Amino acid sequence: MNNKELISTIALKMNVSKSEVQDLVNTFLDTCITQLQEDNVVGFQSFGTLEVTKRDERISVHPQSKERFLIPPKLVVNFKQSAILKEKMNSKL
Amino acid sequence: MSKERISIPEIIDLMVKDKNITKKTADEFIRILISTLEDALLSGDSVKIKGFGTFKPQWNEARRSVDVNTGNEIIIPGYYRVIFVPENELRDLINEPYSHLETILLSDDEDVENKQVDDQNQSSKEDNSTIEKSETNLTFFSTQAAEIKEILSDINALSAKVTADESDDENVDDDDFISDDEDFQGVVENDDDPESVDSEVENEEFSDEEIVKNISEKADILQTKSDELGETQEQTDERNEKINQEFEPQIPSEQNDEAMKKSSQKKEKKDLQVKNISENDAERLLSSHDDNDFDIVRGVAILLERERNAGIKQEDEGIQEDADQVVSDEMEIDSGEPKDDILEEVVSDKSEIDAEQPIAMDEEILKESAEADINEESSETVESHEITTTSEREESDEKTPEIEEVTETIAQDEPVNADDISAEIEDEKIEEQPILSEEEQPVLDEEESVFEEQPSVDEDIESPLTVSETKDIPVDSESEFAYLENEVGFVAESNETDILRIDDSEYIGVIEGSTEPDENALNKNEIEPDEEPDGKRRKITGLWIAVISLAAVAVGFYFLHPIVGNIMREKKNQERLEYIADSIANLKKVQFIKDSIITNQANDSSLPASRDSINSANASSLTDSVAKAPAQKPTATKTETTSNNTNIYAAPRSYRETLATEKMVIGSQLTKFAKKYYGHPNFWVYIFEANRDKISDPNNVPTGIDIKIPKMNPKLIDPLNKESMNYALKLQSEYLR
Numbered sequence: 001m002n003n004k005e006l007i008s009t010i011a012l013k014m015n016v017s018k019s020e021v022q023d024l025v026n027t028f029l030d031t032c033i034t035q036l037q038e039d040n041v042v043g044f045q046s047f048g049t050l051e052v053t054k055r056d057e058r059i060s061v062h063p064q065s066k067e068r069f070l071i072p073p074k075l076v077v078n079f080k081q082s083a084i085l086k087e088k089m090n091s092k093l
Numbered sequence: 094m095s096k097e098r099i100s101i102p103e104i105i106d107l108m109v110k111d112k113n114i115t116k117k118t119a120d121e122f123i124r125i126l127i128s129t130l131e132d133a134l135l136s137g138d139s140v141k142i143k144g145f146g147t148f149k150p151q152w153n154e155a156r157r158s159v160d161v162n163t164g165n166e167i168i169i170p171g172y173y174r175v176i177f178v179p180e181n182e183l184r185d186l187i188n189e190p191y192s193h194l195e196t197i198l199l200s201d202d203e204d205v206e207n208k209q210v211d212d213q214n215q216s217s218k219e220d221n222s223t224i225e226k227s228e229t230n231l232t233f234f235s236t237q238a239a240e241i242k243e244i245l246s247d248i249n250a251l252s253a254k255v256t257a258d259e260s261d262d263e264n265v266d267d268d269d270f271i272s273d274d275e276d277f278q279g280v281v282e283n284d285d286d287p288e289s290v291d292s293e294v295e296n297e298e299f300s301d302e303e304i305v306k307n308i309s310e311k312a313d314i315l316q317t318k319s320d321e322l323g324e325t326q327e328q329t330d331e332r333n334e335k336i337n338q339e340f341e342p343q344i345p346s347e348q349n350d351e352a353m354k355k356s357s358q359k360k361e362k363k364d365l366q367v368k369n370i371s372e373n374d375a376e377r378l379l380s381s382h383d384d385n386d387f388d389i390v391r392g393v394a395i396l397l398e399r400e401r402n403a404g405i406k407q408e409d410e411g412i413q414e415d416a417d418q419v420v421s422d423e424m425e426i427d428s429g430e431p432k433d434d435i436l437e438e439v440v441s442d443k444s445e446i447d448a449e450q451p452i453a454m455d456e457e458i459l460k461e462s463a464e465a466d467i468n469e470e471s472s473e474t475v476e477s478h479e480i481t482t483t484s485e486r487e488e489s490d491e492k493t494p495e496i497e498e499v500t501e502t503i504a505q506d507e508p509v510n511a512d513d514i515s516a517e518i519e520d521e522k523i524e525e526q527p528i529l530s531e532e533e534q535p536v537l538d539e540e541e542s543v544f545e546e547q548p549s550v551d552e553d554i555e556s557p558l559t560v561s562e563t564k565d566i567p568v569d570s571e572s573e574f575a576y577l578e579n580e581v582g583f584v585a586e587s588n589e590t591d592i593l594r595i596d597d598s599e600y601i602g603v604i605e606g607s608t609e610p611d612e613n614a615l616n617k618n619e620i621e622p623d624e625e626p627d628g629k630r631r632k633i634t635g636l637w638i639a640v641i642s643l644a645a646v647a648v649g650f651y652f653l654h655p656i657v658g659n660i661m662r663e664k665k666n667q668e669r670l671e672y673i674a675d676s677i678a679n680l681k682k683v684q685f686i687k688d689s690i691i692t693n694q695a696n697d698s699s700l701p702a703s704r705d706s707i708n709s710a711n712a713s714s715l716t717d718s719v720a721k722a723p724a725q726k727p728t729a730t731k732t733e734t735t736s737n738n739t740n741i742y743a744a745p746r747s748y749r750e751t752l753a754t755e756k757m758v759i760g761s762q763l764t765k766f767a768k769k770y771y772g773h774p775n776f777w778v779y780i781f782e783a784n785r786d787k788i789s790d791p792n793n794v795p796t797g798i799d800i801k802i803p804k805m806n807p808k809l810i811d812p813l814n815k816e817s818m819n820y821a822l823k824l825q826s827e828y829l830r
Contacts, residue, residue: 001133003143013125016118024122027114029145031107036187040097042104047127048175049098052187059199072194077187079148079177085131089150089173092135 036077048081134175146179679745748783748803755800763794770802773812778824779805791828 001009011021035042036052043049057073081089105119130148133140139149155171185192755766763781764774771779781791783803788794811817 001138002141006129006133006140006142009129010122010125013129014118014121021122023112024108024114024118025126025142026144027108027112028104028119028123028126029142031104031111032145033183033186035099035104035107037189039095040099042099044101044123044127047131048177050177051096068199069196070199071196072191074191074194075188077146077177077179077183079175081175085134085175086172088131088135089175 044082046082046084048079048085051078051080052076053078144180144182146177146183148175148177150174151176675745746779746782746803746806746809748779748801750804751783751801752804753802755802757794757796757798757800759796761794761796763788763791763800766800766802771805771810771812773810773818773821775812775818775821775825776805776810778821778828779803779810781828782824 108119141147160167763777767777768774
């Protein structure tokens with residue numbers, strides 16, 4: 001589902017307006033992102049965790065031109081599902 | 094690394110804190126959000142959250158693996174998995190610390206050295222807390238102070254080289270030399286002394302000493318102020334290492350100190366400037382240091398200026414020469430000290446102070462730092478600084494205005510240490526004015542006013558004032574202009590000279606009184622080659638030229654394409670017409686032959702020949718049949734062959750001339766003959782054509798017959814000619830059908 005559907009579903013369940021839900025979503029995301037930027041792990045019980053990991057630099061070779069590139073290190077945000085979610089997924093799907 | 098685990102309640106608290114959301118709503122929201130996500134994922138649907146990313150279920154195929162306990166082969170079954178794909182915005186946001194890094198192409202020997210350095214810096218940055226950062230400031234400043242001292246020693250050496258009339262100089266007041274900001278005043282006053290103004294070049298030498306002293310004093314100040322700074326050693330290291338690194342977003346514990354606040358403010362301003370300045374990001378980085386450096390460099394620069402000005406007051410040329418000499422002397426002293434970095438930093442800090450006149454600041458700082466710089470390196474960076482600043486201010490690259498700008502900018506500085514100095518400098522300027530002639534005053538005033546009116550980095554805003562002024566006033570003395578020209582040119586060339594020149598130019602107008610401010614401005618506007626603006630302009634114009642040329646090419650294609658297409662078509666049509674003409678001629682020949690055959694039906698030999706001719710008419714081997722009935726149409730073939738000069742391949746071939754005759758025996762092949770006589774077996778087709786009467790099936794040549802090897806047009810049997818080869822192959826495929 002895209003963003004719109006998500007918002008409308010939540011608004012329906014919460015009995016609040018869509019704009020409010022949008023605001024809530026924004027606040028929620030802001031806090032999460034701030035936490036991630038501070039290198040903290042954001043966890044949702046029985047769902048999963050969001051974490052920032054560092055990918056080391058690596059040398060990769062272009063297959064055709066045989067050029068070697070040095071890819072710099074970077075920080076990425078990782079989502080790790082919880083075991084409960086994994087079970088649910090595989091039992092249902 | 095202190096990675097805390099943030100759970101839902103904590104998020105709720107954070108949400109409630111910032112906005113006016115009740116805890117209950119936040120809690121409910123999060124629960125419902127998670128459940129909605131789950132439901133969607135469990136039904137195999139991916140969920141996209143705008144501004145964040147997408148959660149989607151992913152199917153992993155079953156794969157072979159080994160049971161860890163038994164070592165037996167095991168198949169891990171396929172399963173679903175929830176993955177999160179962050180959006181680009183989020184990705185960039187998270188990667189902020191490493192955002193300046195880019196993938197680089199490695200040469201064979203290169204290794205990960207550079208990146209490792211970055212890595213270390215980054216990791217160290219990640220690990221640093223603000224407290225840790227503050228600890229490194231001291232070390233940084235101590236190293237800088239050491240560098241300054243080294244530079245001072247170099248200056249001393251330089252001053253020793255220069256003739257020693259220092260004691261005579263009135264300006265030489267070692268005691269008066271500023272170790273604190275307060276002392277600047279005294280120095281300034283000395284410079285203002287009219288007697289000193291008239292003094293000889295000796296002042297320059299003396300100035301060196303003064304500079305050295307000032308620098309040493311400033312170095313001491315640096316040491317004392319090292320505690321105030323809040324930059325990490327690692328950050329400074331990074332800066333020093335990465336020339337092209339962008340200004341680091343992280344600013345360490347500045348908030349604690351006022352000075353740090355100021356430095357942060359300066360850094361912010363600097364950021365603005367950095368964005369404005371396209372080149373020399375590295376220098377910016379280097380200069381993104383703090384107040385202390387700034388003070389020291391500024392003081393040094395000011396001193397240098399003063400001294401230079403004092404020396405210059407004599408004559409234009411004399412001053413020029415002196416400046417040159419001094420500059421050259423200073424340049425000789427290159428020691429490659431990092432002091433330059435410090436100076437640059439100070440300079441850059443200075444620039445930060447004045448957001449309104451960032452350009453002016455930059456220029457001034459550059460000039461000042463250039464003065465103090467003994468290193469070529471520093472000179473280079475200063476140059477680049479200057480270039481950047483000049484680029485910012487296209488029209489007003491004069492040094493004198495810059496100096497005044499500096500004073501102006503200094504005046505506008507926030508309450509920092511620099512303020513005192515700036516105030517002093519301003520005072521100095523003001524003092525100078527009354528001392529100097531009336532003409533000098535207006536020069537200064539105008540320049541100052543011009544720069545006061547410069548509200549922003551925008552060149553356009555600045556230029557109208559200066560330009561208008563300069564245009565109004567005619568040029569007075571050629572010598573002055575020449576001097577200014579030289580100055581300007583010199584400025585563009587080298588850093589060290591720049592500062593000197595600034596002083597010189599300023600003083601020329603001031604001292605001699607004959608120069609009008611407009612002239613100077615005019616000179617500078619006209620003469621000074623803004624390398625960077627020119628460069629920028631050139632770049633821009635180059636870009637424009639490229640764009641326009643591309644557009645012209647595209648338009649040309651668009652318009653000419655039909656024309657070109659027509660031309661091609663016409664050519665093709667011509668060829669076709671020729672071919673048609675040839676074929677018509679052939680057909681006519683066939684008709685004629687037919688007629689001849691009909692008339693000569695009794696002639697058996699002609700029949701197969703005619704049949705052949707009819708069959709091969711389209712294959713343009715009409716000449717064969719014609720040759721078969723040579724008596725009938727020898728002329729036709731000749732005309733045909735001659736008429737087909739344009740297209741050899743379409744021309745009907747006549748095989749009247751023979752190179753040789755071969756007897757077909759068992760094992761002999763047409764291809765072998767072709768290779769022997771023509772150089773490539775593919776050309777057997779022509780031998781076949783020449784002997785069509787004897788050979789009906791090229792695959793099955795009867796033995797015992799005589800084959801004549803015709804003399805061929807060399808173009809047709811050229812094995813190197815692609816066209817001939819292709820044609821031969823075409824015939825081959827035809828005959829082998």
